[in-house]
Amino acid sequence: MPRRKKTTTNAIDIIDRRFFSTKKAQAELEEARASAQVARQIYALRTEAGLSQRQLAKLVGTTASVICRLEGDDYRGHSLAMLRRVAAAMDKRIEIRFVPARGKLKTA
Amino acid sequence: MPRRKKTTTNAIDIIDRRFFSTKKAQAELEEARASAQVARQIYALRTEAGLSQRQLAKLVGTTASVICRLEGDDYRGHSLAMLRRVAAAMDKRIEIRFVPARGKLKTA
DNA sequence: ACATTCGTTCGCATTATTGCGAACATTCAG
């Protein structure tokens, strides 16, 4: 049975571990939220346009299962190419901006 | 030798063809411009941060050749995952918005 | 001349996204 690094009786270890875990967790959360927001935007645009997934898929030039994936909250694989195709299908375009890390303000 | 669809003595064919070609050309131009804008944003952020491609690559967790690709004007393969990694490396985050097709206004 | 750093390009393996059909449960209309 190998040593277990003292199981954690050291205060610094605890702090370091917690700090690291929160940093990592925050990064993952932020990315998850950002991806989910993209997904929800697609969903919102589609429903507001009165389109079904299959209808949008046809406009985009793909199938319903792909649209369903794009709208999934846990999907992180969005590509700009696909986003632009989806946007174009609904007379929209994509705007990408690099903004300060924790800027919660939206320019409207 | 198969028929050649009258080679084009028909006015409507000419108009349709021209319309289609301009539509397609416009779409490609718009996509090219959008991609180039992303590339230039990365370049601008990097240089303003005083980083070399290799330095940024290390921060992002990749190599200089990848950064070089991302900054190329003719590269259309950007993924949100990579953009977020680049952004995070420079204390930024990515904001994606679907805006009306020909809206030339920027909200800031 | 030499070494260093820079941006750039190439090829190739690895990984991820897309394409697509099939199937399922649910809902709604006839």
Place this chain on the structure above:
DNA sequence: CTGAATGTTCGCAATAATGCGAACGAATGT
């Protein structure tokens, strides 16, 4: 009940992005 439409998930082939090292020309400083 029957039929049609919707959203969803699954698997797999095809395509595309990434990872990475190597090499090159150019610019810089020693």
